[in-house]
Amino acid sequence: MEFPFAIGNYLYKGTKEKGCFGAVAKCVCRRTRQAVAVKVLLNNNISIEKELDILATLNRLPPEKYNIVKFIEYFTSQQARCMVFEILDQSLRQVLKLRTSLPLIELRPITQQLLVSLYGLRTAGVIHADLRPANIMKVHDCRPCYVVKLGDFGHAGYAGRMGCDDVIQPLKYRAPEVSLGYKVTHAADMWSLGCTLTECFTGSDLFCDDSIYNNLRSIIKLLGLPSRKVLKYGALCEELFVPADHYSQWRLKSPEELCRTVGHTPETSESPLENCSTLESIFQDSSLQMASPERRDRMVFADLIKRLLDTNPRTRLTPTEALYHPFVTMVHLANDNSRYSDWARDLMAGSLEGHTTASDLCPPPRSAADQ
Missing domain, CATH: 1.10.510.10 (Transferase(Phosphotransferase) domain 1)
Structure with a gap:
């Protein structure tokens, strides 16, 4: 992905990160000479109105006090939507x-x-x-x-x-x-x-992330069942668990039982720390x-x-x-x-x-x- 020399009022200095949404460019404000990060969104199917509202709310905190990245402004340039933030280093x-x-x-x-x-x-x-x-x-x-x-x-x-x-x-x-x-x-x-x-x-993932079933299985193995209210009122609980009169007697369905519920058998996997x-x-x-x-x-x-x-x-x-x-x-x-x-x-x-x-x-x- 190539950017023009200028993005709105900002001079392009390089690309920090690329993704399916577009890219984050390192830029310099023409007026203040301040280095900034410009998030350029090229996917018009992504709605950003809620994010802009959230960022405006957080800017009133103020963000510096609460260790939150500072949002500077939003603008459009050459059919791209651009969000400007303070520039930070690595994630x-x-x-x-x-x-x-x-x-x-x-x-x-x-x-x-x-x-x-x-x-x-x-x-x-x-x-x-x-x-x-x-x-x-x-x-x-x-x-x-x-x-x-x-x-x-x-x-x-x-x-x-x-x-x-x-x-x-x-x-x-x-x-x-x-x-x-x-x-x-x-x-x-x-x-x-x-x-x-x-x-x-640890440098390792704690829980599985290939499916909700395997994720819950790895959580329960290490930490036990979710709470009584979650099991009672969670919309997906009866799809994934075998209920009982007392919440502590609930259990996660076996792969075979889940297959009868959802029509397919989930693949089983283990997280690196699961055997602890x-x-x-x-x-x-x-x-x-x-x-x-x-x-x-x-x-x-x-x-x-x-x-x-x-x-x-x-x-x-x-x-x-x-x-x-x-x-x-x-x-x-x-x-x-x-x-x-x-x-x-x-x-x-x-x-x-x-x-x-x-x-x-x-x-x-x-x-x-x-x-």
């Missing part, structure tokens, strides 16, 4: 392609900043509905990858107005209640965050000493992920609760003077300098002392 997906995985000391500030983003979205009544590494952008500065912003609101919607059919993100990041046709709430983004953080740490006996075992490392700070850090991180991946959306962690989780606050490392703990504190402090912290947003929840 976490691109970072993972180069590095495979990220250690906890680097993942912690990223976690904190994404929780601030989700807190902002919740304040604005917006559900991202497509949180994954590809939509988390590293801010271009001298620091490696610890300052990030949440972007791509093409599938976002307003809480209370989104239906399950509006969520088209890859299954490996999709909350089970959404796949089962229950309803879409802010809790769905928290589930996606749990899947994303696990992938960033528990969620906690994914984060264990037998080579670490029992009392080592890294081992404690892994245990606390495992607890955060477990609470983000609560199969009951009503009891899943909120952004406020997660911002005060020990993994983010580092209370478990407070009295430790090891090299690991010192490095963790330095990276967190450096990444958050000048950025929003939990105390800037909200007081700790009442249950924080029990976490």
